[in-house]
Amino acid sequence: MADPYFSPDCMRFLRNIAKNNNRDWFTENKMVYEEVVRTPALRFIADMADDLAILSPHFLAQPKKVGGSLMRIYRDVRFGRDKRPYKTNIGIQFRHEQGKDVHAPGFYVHIEPGECFVGVGIWRPDSPALGKIRDRICEHGDKWQSAINQKTFKKHYELSGDSLINAPRGYAKDHPLVHDLKRKDFIGISRIDDDSVLSARFRNKVFDRFKVADSYMQFLCQALELRY
Template identity: 55%
Template sequence: MQGPIGKISEHLRVEPKKVGGSLMRVHRDTRFSKDKTPYKTNIGIQFRHEAGKYVHAPGFYLHISAEECFVGAGVWHPAGEHLAAIRKAIGKRSKDWKNAVNDKKFVKRFSLTGDSLKRAPRGFDADHPMIDDLKRKDFIGISNFEPGLVTSPKFVNETAKAFQSADRLMAFLCSALNIQY
C-alpha cells in the first residue's frame, strides 16, 4: 500500500515494522474485559498521519476478518484537545464540513459512523445548526467490502480508490488539527 497511500498524501505513513508499525498487534487487552480471549480474530492495519504517534491520529484503516471487511477514514476517538479543535472547525467552517461529508465520491462508498454524545458538548448551544455533527466523538467513515476482494488482484487498487474517495474528509480533519495533508 505504500505507493498508493503516498499518492494520496505524503504525510500518511505505511510502516512495515513488526512493532509500532501499520499492522496492529494481535493480542487483545483483556485487563478490564470479561472475555479473556487472548487474540483478536481480525487483521487491523492503520495508515496514520505522521504527526500522530498513536491510533487516534487522522488516517486510513483496513479491517479484515471472517465476519466483516471494511476500510475506514478519519479520526477515531481523538484526544480531548483534538476533539475540541475538530468541533470548533465544524462550528466555524460548517460549509467545508458539509462539502466533505456530502462529497459524491465519499457518500458513494462511505457512511459516517462512530460514537456521539447525547447532549451538546460544552461550549456549544444545543440549537446549533450543526449540533448532530458537533456531538460526534468519532469522525470516521466506514466502507464495507466483500471478503473475497482480499484475495483478488484488484484488492490494493480498490482499497486505494476507497481511501482516495475520503480525500475531502481527511483534508478537513487535518486542517482542523492544523497539520498538512
C-alpha cells in the same frame, strides 16, 4: 496482474482463531499465522506506501512486525470483560506521521470474515483534538458538509462511532450541525466483501476508497493543524 495478497487460507485462519481463541491453539498454529496472515499483510503494507504518497506524503505505511502499520494480534485484556487473548481480524492503520497511537488520524483496513471494511478519520481523539474538530465544523460548516456530502464519499462511506446524547458543553444545542458536533469519533466506514479482499485488485480497491475520502481527511487534518 499481481497475485492476491490474502488467500482463502487467511480467512480460514481468522475463522479458526475465533473458534479456538486460546494460547495453546495459537502456539500450535503460529507458523500458519506467519505464513497466511502476517507475511502477506506486511507485503500489502509495503506496497501501499507509493499509493499513500500520491494521496498525502504525511501518512505512513510501515511494514514492521512490531510498532508499524500492522496492529498486534494480541488483545489488551487488562481492563475489559472480554478476556480472549487474540484478535480475530487483521487491522492495518496508516496513521499520520505526527500520530503516536490509534487515536491519530489515519487510513485503516479491517479484514475479518464477513466484516471487512476500509476506514478513514480519527477514533477517540483526546479533548483538545475533539475541540479543534468541533470548532472547525462551526467555523467552516460549508466545507464540512461539502466533504461528507460529496457524492462519491456518501456513496461508499457511512459516518460511524460514538456520540454524546446532548450538545457538547460550549456549543449551542440548536446549532444546525449539532448532530455532528455531538460526535466523539470522526470515522467513516466503507464495507468491502470478502471476495474483494481475496482478489488481485484488492490494493487498487483500497486506494480508490482512500481517494474518495480525500476531502474528509483534509478537513480533519486542517482542523488539527496537521499537514496533508
